[in-house]
Amino acid sequence: KKIGAIAAGSAMVASALATGVFAVEKIGDVEGFKVIDNGEPTADIVVGSTAAAADVVSAANVAAKVGSMMFKEGEAASGSAKLTVKASAESDDANLKSLLTNGTNDFTELDAGKEAFVVAAADSDYSDALINATTGFANIADNVLYDQAKLAAAVSLGDLSTLSVVKDIDPSDWYADKNKAADVATKDYYDQDGDAVEMLMATVASNDDGKSLTVDEDGVLYASIAYDDDNEDFQRATQVLKEGNRLPFLGEEYALVKLDTDDDIVYLGKEVFDGVLKEGDTYNIGDGYELKVVAILKSGDEYKISLQLMKDGKVVAEKFDKVSATSALKMIYTPGNIGIVVNEAWENVGQDYGYGSTLITKDVIALELGEEYIPDWEVVTIEKDTTTDNTKDSKMTLSDDKITKDNTYGIGLQYVGDEEDNFKSGKAIKIAKYAELELDDEDKEDTKLNLFFSMDETKEATLAAGQKVTVLNSDITLSEVMADAKAPVAFKAPLAVLDTEVSLDAANKKLILVGGPVANALTKELADAGKIEMTVESPATLAVVAGAANGNDVLVVAGGDRAATAEAANALIEML
Known part of the structure; x- marks a missing residue:
């Protein structure tokens, strides 16, 4: 009955608040009695178990008023903004008519099928270093992007400044540094401060007419490759990708969530959280x-973690697996495009709870090897020629059918569309809907046929306050959202409790006692102790008794009869 009366009473708040100004006697520091702190209620509201309905309604009205105050005011730190980033650039060009063979023939006049290879990168040092100064070829295995027997020239076109680079692929230092790549003969190295760089590569073949070229299937590549910090040599300085590493992909920064060697899929996601979660913690992804x-859980030296992913409070996915620096826990929830990596776990000194180093990502994309991520552009991984274990002599290869974890240095999109056999000045070949390969004869100048890469790209990025993203080689941070707001907090409005459910001796927060000594046992206890004085003649009263509830303050809302108690409750509501 009492519970029903409390619920019904909540619906009466509007009429109760419309009665205007109420006369009330105040005793003690009533104005200083705060019922909300940082959006949360600080007091329990107590009504007598034998109280009349009028007192129950008064308690419910006070509870409803306190519930309506449960928000935080201030600048909206949780705001977000959608930004549009536009960038355009061109690489250096190579005049194909000045690429001489045997000092006499320009490239375009060579026999049909003779090839030229060009490369550009976010930083020219990487494209320059891909060309082997000793051999004149690129550090790419034969028949991967070109036929070495047909290659007449390999040229670096320097930088295409709108391509992206990530300067720290391991921002949380998940993996231990090993020797620098240049100092070891094998693949056993890693650099926490390594870089990941976007590159474009293309091979064109002469049509022997001085004005047109052929671009074959498999002859164009977009790539994102990981390198040792400030070391651009592909043979000596590339490093194997690990889960949690950051790298650019088509102009945006992603985290590597999983290299799935069973289904040969690379999963990338955009960082939401990168830090430490404690056992029992819940993180709001959005x-x-x-x-x-x-x-x-710990068993010997091994840790296992149990995770639950919830949607609107219901568990939609869970994972229980071991975790270590050499075997991270990976969790992909495809319906929500969410990816999670836990790299390491440990216990506190007292061994009573654990922690996990956790990366949470959203907007997860699945790049399946051998499948077209974009029409005509097939997913590949960047590998090294494994005919030798000496990485100083190995060359770039591509895999479109199998992920090999200790031989994956990057990801790429390779052209698999129709052959373009009439590539002329004024035409452009779109590279993964991201960049272009262009030809320009400078208004049919007989001595000019310039080949170059270009970009004119627009991307949108949605950022939360304080979040940083890299888009089109620009670092963007949303420092704040300038707006005043009331941000709701996830708490239920407080309900009134009965005087039989709480005591002055055991209270763990402040109390608001509704009703006089006759109606409320706790009010009677204070009266019997001489801490308040109230009779049937008392007016509407708000009285604060400092420290009376186990060290917490008590506010008595009462009067000599039910009408006076209701008037006191309404006065408190007005005051709040």
């Missing part, structure tokens, strides 16, 4: 999704 660290 869009109704939450990640809960259910348990972290």
